[in-house]
Amino acid sequence: MEYFLQQLINGLTLGSIYGLIAIGYTMVYGIIGMINFAHGDIFMVGSFIALATFLALIALGISALPLILFITLLVSMLFTSAWGWTVERLAYRPLRGSFRLAPLITAIGMSIVLQNFVQITQGARVKPLPPQIQGGVTLIEGVTENGTIAVQLSYMQMIIIFTTLALMIGFSLLISKTSLGRSQRACEQDQKMAALLGVNVDRTISLTFVMGAALAAVAGFMFLLLYGVIDFYIGFLAGVKAFTAAVLGGIGSLPGAMLGGLLIGLIEVFWSGYFSVEYKDVAAFSILVIVLIFMPSGLLGKPEVEKV
Amino acid sequence: MEPAMKTTPTQNWDTNVVLSVEHLTMRFGGLLAVNDLSFNVGRGDITALIGPNGAGKTTVFNCVTGFYKPTEGRIVMRHGKGFQSEKIEALTRTGRQFNDDGDDRVFLLERMPDFEISKRAKVARTFQNIRLFGGMTALENLLVAQHNPLMLASMMTIGGIFNLPGYKKARAEAIDFAAYWLEKTGLIERADDPAADLPYGDQRRLEIARAMCTRPHLLCLDEPAAGLNPRESTELNNLLQYIRKDHGTSILLIEHDMGVVMEISDHVVVLDYGEKISDGSADQVKNDPRVISAYLGVDEDEVAAVEAMIEMPPSERTPIPAKPAASKAKKKPGKNGKGGKS
Numbered sequence: 158m159e160y161f162l163q164q165l166i167n168g169l170t171l172g173s174i175y176g177l178i179a180i181g182y183t184m185v186y187g188i189i190g191m192i193n194f195a196h197g198d199i200f201m202v203g204s205f206i207a208l209a210t211f212l213a214l215i216a217l218g219i220s221a222l223p224l225i226l227f228i229t230l231l232v233s234m235l236f237t238s239a240w241g242w243t244v245e246r247l248a249y250r251p252l253r254g255s256f257r258l259a260p261l262i263t264a265i266g267m268s269i270v271l272q273n274f275v276q277i278t279q280g281a282r283v284k285p286l287p288p289q290i291q292g293g294v295t296l297i298e299g300v301t302e303n304g305t306i307a308v309q310l311s312y313m314q315m316i317i318i319f320t321t322l323a324l325m326i327g328f329s330l331l332i333s334k335t336s337l338g339r340s341q342r343a344c345e346q347d348q349k350m351a352a353l354l355g356v357n358v359d360r361t362i363s364l365t366f367v368m369g370a371a372l373a374a375v376a377g378f379m380f381l382l383l384y385g386v387i388d389f390y391i392g393f394l395a396g397v398k399a400f401t402a403a404v405l406g407g408i409g410s411l412p413g414a415m416l417g418g419l420l421i422g423l424i425e426v427f428w429s430g431y432f433s434v435e436y437k438d439v440a441a442f443s444i445l446v447i448v449l450i451f452m453p454s455g456l457l458g459k460p461e462v463e464k465v
Numbered sequence: 466m467e468p469a470m471k472t473t474p475t476q477n478w479d480t481n482v483v484l485s486v487e488h489l490t491m492r493f494g495g496l497l498a499v500n501d502l503s504f505n506v507g508r509g510d511i512t513a514l515i516g517p518n519g520a521g522k523t524t525v526f527n528c529v530t531g532f533y534k535p536t537e538g539r540i541v542m543r544h545g546k547g548f549q550s551e552k553i554e555a556l557t558r559t560g561r562q563f564n565d566d567g568d569d570r571v572f573l574l575e576r577m578p579d580f581e582i583s584k585r586a587k588v589a590r591t592f593q594n595i596r597l598f599g600g601m602t603a604l605e606n607l608l609v610a611q612h613n614p615l616m617l618a619s620m621m622t623i624g625g626i627f628n629l630p631g632y633k634k635a636r637a638e639a640i641d642f643a644a645y646w647l648e649k650t651g652l653i654e655r656a657d658d659p660a661a662d663l664p665y666g667d668q669r670r671l672e673i674a675r676a677m678c679t680r681p682h683l684l685c686l687d688e689p690a691a692g693l694n695p696r697e698s699t700e701l702n703n704l705l706q707y708i709r710k711d712h713g714t715s716i717l718l719i720e721h722d723m724g725v726v727m728e729i730s731d732h733v734v735v736l737d738y739g740e741k742i743s744d745g746s747a748d749q750v751k752n753d754p755r756v757i758s759a760y761l762g763v764d765e766d767e768v769a770a771v772e773a774m775i776e777m778p779p780s781e782r783t784p785i786p787a788k789p790a791a792s793k794a795k796k797k798p799g800k801n802g803k804g805g806k807s
């Protein structure tokens with residue numbers, strides 16, 4: 158039981174990170190029907206910006222850890238957003254209106270560009286960050302035949318889960334309540350009509366990329382703090398997992414992306430915990446296949462209604 | 466081609482013009498959808514654009530609202546009074562989209578992107594087929610139309626997230642305005658229902674309400690009465706009269722229902738094969754032989770006869786022989802398929 162709870166906490170932590178990235182995939186898909194394959198690499202860029210900011214702040218002699226964390230979070234969100242905006246502006250907007258595969262190819266191209274850029278400028282070796290937030294609380298202590306086992310909730314995990322929760326709530330409110338969110342939903346349904354009502358469609362799409370990138374930056378920073386090492390290649394697997402999460406939850410659906418992220422995280426952790434670490438990715442993707450066979454539009458996705 | 470009957474220059478659409486389409490030509494590859502079309506829309510008038518199927522009416526709408534960039538020609542929208550020729554010529558030479566005249570601006574619509582035409586030039590539009598945001602509620606549909614003032618008030622969303630007082634006020638105003646139009650269109654009871662769940666007639670009226678929420682100076686309606694029953698059709702007439710009288714919004718509409726056109730239009734422009742064949746008040750147009758031949762269809766030699774007759778003074782004219790409806794099928798066979806419709 159204790160073991161189960163511990164894995165649950167670990168799974169939720171990992172799932173939060175996937176969920177944050179998955180939102181970027183699902184929103185972009187919702188508004189322009191395109192899979193932004195460079196999004197995983199935006200996440201990677203975000204974690205590098207966070208690392209650079211973190212080290213710079215320490216070099217400047219700031220010692221209050223909460224302050225450093227907060228500034229790092231803001232700076233990496235800001236700069237990563239700029240990256241997201243630039244990628245959309247350079248690689249996707251000129252191709253809007255061309256055939257469907259064109260932006261898909263540029264997205265893959267952009268992904269490689271970002272990876273290689275970071276590889277060249279930052280080096281190919283892994284960058285370590287010593288653990289910054291240590292300790293935690295022991296929730297339950299149990300005795301088993303092999304000795305005692307404690308369910309630990311580390312401060313790091315608390316930060317990740319709560320930040321994710323807060324961001325997801327804030328984000329849902331933004332989409333459902335604000336004028337920007339409303340115009341995004343309008344563009345999802347009918348871009349031309351939205352434009353005729355005075356909505357600047359290009360800007361709305363840009364802002365979607367910016368929001369997705371900002372959330373990916375948060376995920377990148379969390380990843381950096383949680384694992385302590387990053388390299389130029391982390392975006393690939395995290396991106397694929399997050400994309401899987403978005404599809405699992407129902408691509409285009411915001412709550413679906415969050416749910417899908419958490420599920421992928423949980424499946425991965427539980428599989429590693431109870432069966433084998435080697436097959437955790439196989440398990441995650443097998444579950445995806447099974448879900449899609451029985452629910453082709455994902456868990457929370459709306460089935461495509463043929464427009465008449 | 467000059468209109469068969471010259472209108473007197475005292476007509477509202479000659480002197481107090483809100484929109485003028487000047488030498489508009491729209492070509493799709495080899496297809497000439499609109500050919501050198503010029504007409505005016507008077508401020509506060511209800512202007513009907515009519516013509517047989519494929520005459521190019523919707524193409525004109527698409528050019529006016531920025532859906533298409535015209536191949537040639539100029540489309541001028543005026544917020545100020547009068548013709549303002551000098552201002553327009555000066556603006557045309559500068560290459561800009563509109564001038565800085567406060568509330569009296571003139572706009573060259575053919576240069577503007579679609580969302581700017583709604584946002585700045587204040588031209589709103591509905592479509593032949595209903596294009597509501599089906600998944601959103603009726604109220605939300607009307608709020609999307611007020612996106613720009615809301616975005617401004619919320620300082621690009623930041624105020625919206627933190628629910629600042631300025632945004633709260635703007636939001637309350639937007640909801641009030643939306644409620645006003647829902648009331649006017651008889652949809653206030655359905656405000657929180659998804660737009661897709663409304664009956665057809667209600668959806669049509671909701672589209673007009675949504676267009677009015679952009680606070681337009683000119684409202685372009687593409688077949689607003691299509692598919693309405695007689696009662697709904699009457700309600701629509703009343704709504705349009707109300708919009709024109711109480712809001713001073715000029716209306717340009719495409720309509721096939723001649724009953725509607727003749728009843729409410731001040732000014733009728735008739736297109737056929739992308740060209741203007743008549744322009745004038747409803748009565749003038751109704752009796753124009755070119756219009757009659759375009760609608761009923763005549764053989765080539767009869768067209769020549771009609772054209773010869775047009776040259777005569779009205780007193781010498783003989784009535785046009787009534788054509789059986791079957792002759793519609795063989796009208797101008799060589800020209801069929803001309804005139805694009807989106």
